[in-house]
Amino acid sequence: MLRIIFFVIFLLQSSTIISYAYKVLDVDFIESMSDNDAVAKQILEYNIENLKIFQKQYKAKKPSKMPYVDRPLIPKVMHHIWFGEDIPPLYLHYLDECKKLYPDWEFKFWNEKDIDNLGIRYRDAYDKIKSYAGKSDIARYEILYRFGGVYKDLDVKCFRPIDDLNHKYTFFAAIEPVGKPIKAPWKFILNNGIIGSSPGNPILRDTLTIINNELDHNLQEFEKNISMNIHQLAIKSSMLPLTEGFLNQSSIHDKNIALPSTYFLSLLNFTFKPVRSLRKWRQKLSEISYDPMKPQFHFLRPESLMFHNYRIEDKREIPYCDFDYGNHMNTVKINLVLKGLEIHKRKMLKVFQRLYTQTIPAKGRLNLNRNSKTPQTIHFVIFNKSERVKLEKNLPTWEILNRNFAIKVWDEEKLKKSFSDINFNIDSLDLDCLRFYFGLRILEKFGGTYANYLAKPHQPIFELNNRFNFYAGLMPIVNRTDPVILSQKLIGAKKGHPIISNTLKKVNYKNLDSVKKIGEIFTLEAYHDIHLTGTNIILPAIYFEPKAPNYTENTLDYIKRLYSKESKAFSTYTQFTVVE
Structure with missing residues (x-):
């Protein structure tokens, strides 16, 4: 009888054992950031200072070099925020896929009422910010700082288990890839659609402080700058501070890591090339244009864990052409x-x-x-x-x-x-x-x-x-x-x-x-x-x-x-x- 009981317990836990057994792979930092594209590699070098910081930290703390801790450093809780009524079918599909991959995780949903009851530390900043995207950014940082876990936007598709990261790191996020059309010299920016953090992480404390201290200035700039839209305001006010907080608080000696692009952004499926007529395209990066025949970040990679489907506003997975x-x-x-x-x-x-x-x-x-x-x-x-x-x-x-x-x-x-x-x-x-x-x-x-x-x-x-x-x-x-x-x-x-x-x-x-x-x-x-x-x-x-x-x-x-x-x-x- 005891044998039967133990066998049943083993079957119930088998999916959990599989997720524990999956080891996150190492990558070549430059290849992962550029999809091995020559133009993208040159753009990376344009921000050589940040390149060296992120590359050095990844080299020192890549997955194979970090010890596996039996008790997870980051709680196995998946946080989601949704302001609105019904969740769209694509997001429900992504959620179902994710739950199948993480049967032993807790899935937590936060709506506006939940966040109101949370008692956000910087409530004034939360109320002042002009978009739901900005409010969601502040809320996710606060939730992770208090409780820890993994925050995931609902437009994120799960590929492989990330449990290995929870047992090795106290913070992780992905670096945005190069290659998108840009209006300013490209900077290393952390994508905040997927964030893993231990409770009380100083990166998030610093991020929230930066948001609060700079919000009034950013709002004034928004009112004065006629070309600045609400999306750009949210990026500057609540997304970019995460990168600043990481740079302020992370070093090669801790367990915080910024992962290169292909871990979480391998299917962005965009294309680009320098405009042929430009001689000094390094000085005119704003004129990088699309080449519709040469996609970058098109393939699922062996290291790909999730995919943040943020690039296209309607979230279509398959682009349509004439x-x-x-x-x-x-x-x-x-x-x-x-x-x-x-x-x-x-x-x-x-x-x-x-x-x-x-x-x-x-x-x-x-x-x-x-x-x-x-x-x-x-x-x-x-x-x-x-x-x-x-x-x-x-x-x-x-x-x-x-x-x-x-x-x-x-x-x-x-x-x-x-x-x-x-x-x-x-x-x-x-x-x-x-x-x-x-x-x-x-x-x-x-x-x-x-x-x-x-x-x-x-x-x-x-x-x-x-x-x-x-x-x-x-x-x-x-x-x-x-x-x-x-x-x-x-x-x-x-x-x-x-x-x-x-x-x-x-x-x-x-x-x-x-x-x-x-x-x-x-x-x-x-x-x-x-x-x-x-x-x-x-x-x-x-x-x-x-x-x-x-x-x-x-x-x-x-x-x-x-x-x-x-x-x-x-x-x-x-x-x-x-x-x-």
């Missing part, structure tokens, strides 16, 4: 190719384009649903051990990016059990066509997302499953003989969607020619039925098929690209890439 741009019609050759397609091909593209343009959310209006339209399940189909090995290389990334999703791997045995009407011999059939056929059968019966076992994810797919009853992406069209056909790499659909059902009605798995044509049949059914059953979308090629090995550019495109400093079409991953 349909023509997404198919590289901005290149001379591809533009001519698409214009020269047969009429029925151009008609298909036009239908998909109109739907895409009508469906993508306008800036600032990402309206997510309380319940996802497409089930949150990702299906993979494999037929042998070799395919399983290849799938398992990318499976951890699928799970980390989509922690609320169920992952189902279908092998030959499971397929025969669930689809008893099919008697097949894989040795006599084209495996890729058969795989796609079963992928569609699975979507018809269960709904969810079918992903090719070789697909490598770049972005979470929650937004796609939440908003759409059906989604797929185009294959690149780089020659006039190329068909208009949908990618088989990633497809989402609700259970029994007519595009899926009507495709399967026209495919006989026993007829090899029929199975080989399944991609063409699927695309035609999408064209005919795309306006049925609610919100559907066909995404441009760069989302699911960012590369086209058979594309060769012409001389005019080559010259144009040399001048614009953009990448060759369909040759690289972009900020829009969801899966490769």
Whole structure:
């Protein structure tokens, strides 16, 4: 009996043991801050004094050098502040993911009434500050100073356990990365969307004192400076003091650390380059501009623990581009190719384009649903051990990016059990066509997302499953003989969607020619039925098929690209890439 009791206790604690066992990794400080980009590295050097301070402290106190203390130095309490009514669906999704990752943590929510009852030390400053963002900043510092724990904005997505940090440090926060458009020389700034602190930490005491002492001056400046907006006031009044407090109170001998960007900001997914016409761009950093083909901070890194999704005001995880741009019609050759397609091909593209343009959310209006339209399940189909090995290389990334999703791997045995009407011999059939056929059968019966076992994810797919009853992406069209056909790499659909059902009605798995044509049949059914059953979308090629090995550019495109400093079409991953 005792053995059974101990076994049950072990099972209940197993998830906790896993989180304790995860060790936070070390990184190269400069590479983490710059995403290894040459221009970003030069910008870092512009603030060489702060660079040396933060780099020296990280080198002295990086995770591998800090002793693990059995009793956490930072309490395992996750604090959140929310001023308002209902929490948006994306934030609830992030919260659910986080709770799954931290089953032994306490989650504490603070609203305006809770903060009023808290008795904030600098109540006058709290009342004077002109935005909820500023009030939230003051409240989070006060809460952490009194109680300790980890403060996390609700727009933070959890990837891996941070318990290791709680047992090694008395304070941690992330340094903002370089590369964003800026109007002044870039400075090392701590992001205050994720902060871990022990109770009574002098960094937070100093931060609150600075806010209180300088607020009246900042408010006067705001009234006199016509170009200063409320967001800039909040940054200056309540965000920047955290960095100042850290610099005042931290040294190489304590247990406070400023972590470089990729720990908490690895998916910011922004792009930049120095404007070509500038000779002395170091002196004109305000004119750094975007290069839409070269994203920085685009990939989930081995050290990535969380992601603060603060960059875009509507919090969309997947950026949207113009349909023509997404198919590289901005290149001379591809533009001519698409214009020269047969009429029925151009008609298909036009239908998909109109739907895409009508469906993508306008800036600032990402309206997510309380319940996802497409089930949150990702299906993979494999037929042998070799395919399983290849799938398992990318499976951890699928799970980390989509922690609320169920992952189902279908092998030959499971397929025969669930689809008893099919008697097949894989040795006599084209495996890729058969795989796609079963992928569609699975979507018809269960709904969810079918992903090719070789697909490598770049972005979470929650937004796609939440908003759409059906989604797929185009294959690149780089020659006039190329068909208009949908990618088989990633497809989402609700259970029994007519595009899926009507495709399967026209495919006989026993007829090899029929199975080989399944991609063409699927695309035609999408064209005919795309306006049925609610919100559907066909995404441009760069989302699911960012590369086209058979594309060769012409001389005019080559010259144009040399001048614009953009990448060759369909040759690289972009900020829009969801899966490769």
